[in-house]
Amino acid sequence: MRVFDFQINATCRHTAARCGCFQTPHGPVTTPRFMPVGTLATVKGVTADQLATTGAQMVLSNTYHLHLQPGEAVVEAAGGLHRFMGWQGPMLTDSGGFQVFSLGDLNRIDDHGVDFRNPRDGSRILLTPERSMEIQMALGADVAMAFDQCPPYPATENDVEEASRRTHAWLERCVTAHTRTDQALFGIVQGGCFPHLREASAKAVAGFNLPGIAIGGVSVGEPVEEMHRIVRQVTPLLPEDRPRYLMGIGTLREMAVAVANGIDLFDCVLPTRLGRHGTAMVAGERWNLRNARFRHDHTPLDPTCPCIACKQHTRSYLHHLIRSEELLGLTLLSLHNLTHLIRFTSAMERAIREGCFAEDFRPWDDDSPAHHTW
Amino acid sequence: MRVFDFQINATCRHTAARCGCFQTPHGPVTTPRFMPVGTLATVKGVTADQLATTGAQMVLSNTYHLHLQPGEAVVEAAGGLHRFMGWQGPMLTDSGGFQVFSLGDLNRIDDHGVDFRNPRDGSRILLTPERSMEIQMALGADVAMAFDQCPPYPATENDVEEASRRTHAWLERCVTAHTRTDQALFGIVQGGCFPHLREASAKAVAGFNLPGIAIGGVSVGEPVEEMHRIVRQVTPLLPEDRPRYLMGIGTLREMAVAVANGIDLFDCVLPTRLGRHGTAMVAGERWNLRNARFRHDHTPLDPTCPCIACKQHTRSYLHHLIRSEELLGLTLLSLHNLTHLIRFTSAMERAIREGCFAEDFRPWDDDSPAHHTW
Ligand SMILES: [Zn+2]
Ligand SMILES: [Zn+2]
Numbered sequence: 001m002r003v004f005d006f007q008i009n010a011t012c013r014h015t016a017a018r019c020g021c022f023q024t025p026h027g028p029v030t031t032p033r034f035m036p037v038g039t040l041a042t043v044k045g046v047t048a049d050q051l052a053t054t055g056a057q058m059v060l061s062n063t064y065h066l067h068l069q070p071g072e073a074v075v076e077a078a079g080g081l082h083r084f085m086g087w088q089g090p091m092l093t094d095s096g097g098f099q100v101f102s103l104g105d106l107n108r109i110d111d112h113g114v115d116f117r118n119p120r121d122g123s124r125i126l127l128t129p130e131r132s133m134e135i136q137m138a139l140g141a142d143v144a145m146a147f148d149q150c151p152p153y154p155a156t157e158n159d160v161e162e163a164s165r166r167t168h169a170w171l172e173r174c175v176t177a178h179t180r181t182d183q184a185l186f187g188i189v190q191g192g193c194f195p196h197l198r199e200a201s202a203k204a205v206a207g208f209n210l211p212g213i214a215i216g217g218v219s220v221g222e223p224v225e226e227m228h229r230i231v232r233q234v235t236p237l238l239p240e241d242r243p244r245y246l247m248g249i250g251t252l253r254e255m256a257v258a259v260a261n262g263i264d265l266f267d268c269v270l271p272t273r274l275g276r277h278g279t280a281m282v283a284g285e286r287w288n289l290r291n292a293r294f295r296h297d298h299t300p301l302d303p304t305c306p307c308i309a310c311k312q313h314t315r316s317y318l319h320h321l322i323r324s325e326e327l328l329g330l331t332l333l334s335l336h337n338l339t340h341l342i343r344f345t346s347a348m349e350r351a352i353r354e355g356c357f358a359e360d361f362r363p364w365d366d367d368s369p370a371h372h373t374w
Numbered sequence: 375m376r377v378f379d380f381q382i383n384a385t386c387r388h389t390a391a392r393c394g395c396f397q398t399p400h401g402p403v404t405t406p407r408f409m410p411v412g413t414l415a416t417v418k419g420v421t422a423d424q425l426a427t428t429g430a431q432m433v434l435s436n437t438y439h440l441h442l443q444p445g446e447a448v449v450e451a452a453g454g455l456h457r458f459m460g461w462q463g464p465m466l467t468d469s470g471g472f473q474v475f476s477l478g479d480l481n482r483i484d485d486h487g488v489d490f491r492n493p494r495d496g497s498r499i500l501l502t503p504e505r506s507m508e509i510q511m512a513l514g515a516d517v518a519m520a521f522d523q524c525p526p527y528p529a530t531e532n533d534v535e536e537a538s539r540r541t542h543a544w545l546e547r548c549v550t551a552h553t554r555t556d557q558a559l560f561g562i563v564q565g566g567c568f569p570h571l572r573e574a575s576a577k578a579v580a581g582f583n584l585p586g587i588a589i590g591g592v593s594v595g596e597p598v599e600e601m602h603r604i605v606r607q608v609t610p611l612l613p614e615d616r617p618r619y620l621m622g623i624g625t626l627r628e629m630a631v632a633v634a635n636g637i638d639l640f641d642c643v644l645p646t647r648l649g650r651h652g653t654a655m656v657a658g659e660r661w662n663l664r665n666a667r668f669r670h671d672h673t674p675l676d677p678t679c680p681c682i683a684c685k686q687h688t689r690s691y692l693h694h695l696i697r698s699e700e701l702l703g704l705t706l707l708s709l710h711n712l713t714h715l716i717r718f719t720s721a722m723e724r725a726i727r728e729g730c731f732a733e734d735f736r737p738w739d740d741d742s743p744a745h746h747t748w
Contacts, residue, residue: 044701
């Protein structure tokens with residue numbers, strides 16, 4: 001397999017689900033697969049060795065955050081993101097677009113790019129498609145994301161159309177500016193909740209013949225059914241032989257529905273964010289480990305889970321750590337939540353291979369056999 | 375070797391330094407050895423697996439803190455401290471005395487015990503020698519410490535004499551109350567900075583024929599030379615064939631001087647506390663990793679150190695983590711600092727065996743050959 005090839009190894013006869021393998025310079029990514037987020041070149045509270053035990057393959061990092069701290073020059077001088085953070089597996093950087101629009105102190109936005117204020121020192125920063133490519137090439141992840149404009153939800157048809165038009169124009173400039181051959185550039189489909197705009201965006205982005213395509217502009221506040229509708233509509237318009245990445249989604253049910261519709265990759269900050277707030281994802285529920293009911297519960301957090309929080313500790317101990325505001329509690333719950341999501345995507349992969357995906361995972365619900373077996 | 379035997383395997387011809395092996399129900403402790411502190415049944419920010427990589431053998435935990443949260447009943451129901459925290463090596467609990475006097479909202483202290491207010495809920499707690507033994511037996515560490523009264527520094531001769539007298543009377547009650555045969559009870563020598571009180575205390579505590587003896591009432595604010603003087607005076611009065619534990623000491627120079635005077639065991643919260651504040655112990659110095667001079671420094675923190683912070687990361691990355699207030703920075707620096715101190719005590723052990731301790735480690739200073747070799 002050549003680098004950035006995507007090989008489909010199994011498909012579901014009843015749904016659009018498929019198992020694939022995406023080849024990167026830092027090894028393969030087997031799909032479907034959840035990708036942990038390491039915003040600042042660290043998955044919060046987790047060492048690279050621990051991260052490997054969760055089943056993580058591709059790890060995300062964040063162009064906006066890394067540009068502000070420590071700056072891409074430092075990462076480049078370190079030999080790139082992999083060396084800087086000590087993760088030898090595949091990596092992906094987002095374009096910074098989403099963060100500029102959601103976190104930045106926006107000054108001006110036009111076809112040229114986005115002018116915003118550095119929240120650290122008040123200085124002005126201009127981010128353009130060219131600049132985003134420059135930064136991501138310096139960071140050196142295996143996959144760079146196109147610089148796009150993600151409209152908020154809700155937004156008017158006019159605003160979404162404008163953002164889509166700009167996203168496609170910027171994608172053309174990204175393709176021109178992106179010159180690293182050991183790094184894949186993924187395009188991003190926008191179009192909000194307007195079917196004709198989603199269709200136009202899917203076709204426009206697909207036309208660039210890139211090694212992978214993401215569906216963006218989801219998980220921005222829209223109803224979950226709306227997101228499912230977008231996925232159902234968009235994926236058939238994308239090339240079959242490229243990985244499809246649904247941005248910002250990381251709950252079991254949503255991932256199962258998306259995989260059934262042909263999505264391959266996911267990311268979400270939820271598992272580590274919940275972990276840092278003392279919440280564990282168990283059996284489709286969220287458990288607040290601070291709750292007194294765990295004080296005397298000397299059983300494993302999730303007896304089916306192979307993570308160190310579940311294998312080496314008990315609910316009572318995790319409760320104690322969270323109650324005592326011990327750092328270790330946050331690390332252990334983050335490790336558990338990451339393992340939980342990744343192993344769910346691995347279970348879907350296995351089910352697709354074994355021909356039982358449609359029965360076990362569509363739709364994901366509490367009565368599904370997979371609930372008890374994966 | 376029977377459990378709680380202490381076997382001396384090598385001695386220094388020029389100093390009182392010795393290598394020993396203290397047998398516990400959870401395995402041997404080879405000395406000299408630094409013991410990490412896991413106050414609340416967790417070495418802050420470090421998993422049990424990571425702790426094992428630092429070379430840790432015996433790990434401390436805290437009776438006062440564990441009594442308040444989660445309570446010894448929870449730990450006992452979990453199967454004891456080892457199971458509760460997932461550490462299968464030797465463990466030691468302090469008696470709670472030091473914390474009651476230094477952290478507690480004291481209500482009354484008399485020969486019976488100490489009455490203090492629970493800082494969590496304002497309730498009154500009575501801690502006596504019997505109660506401390508009860509709690510420590512429930513916690514189930516391999517070594518329990520006698521409940522003592524540690525006078526502050528400075529203190530009048532009268533106050534120190536009173537505290538010593540009480541410590542010896544309490545030790546007798548501890549010995550009577552302590553009935554677990556799979557747990558050793560260590561006595562604690564007090565006496566402040568008064569040589570005749572130290573002598574009397576050393577002789578009184580030695581008279582109980584316990585499996586180990588600690589020197590307490592040090593590292594409470596006295597000048598470091600005073601501490602060395604106490605160690606020089608007290609150790610010759612202690613039985614040779616029992617481990618000697620110098621409480622609360624964990625700097626290279628102080629440990630080297632103490633080992634030269636016949637001390638075997640050390641503990642200190644400093645390595646993890648410094649780590650949580652972004653400070654690394656390197657080559658006898660303390661480096662604040664927040665410092666801008668590390669931003670572009672892509673070399674290992676300490677090229678001689680085998681810890682994951684040094685083997686897998688750079689000063690630049692650690693600087694970035696600390697600057698970004700990332701949890702991982704605190705974990706990595708804590709691991710490094712623990713490794714640093716433990717490996718220093720291991721180096722002393724090796725030097726004693728190889729007959730070069732006096733040359734390499736007495737006194738510890740920057741010009742010592744050991745500085746470059748351990
Ligand atoms: Zn788990
Ligand atoms: Zn190190």
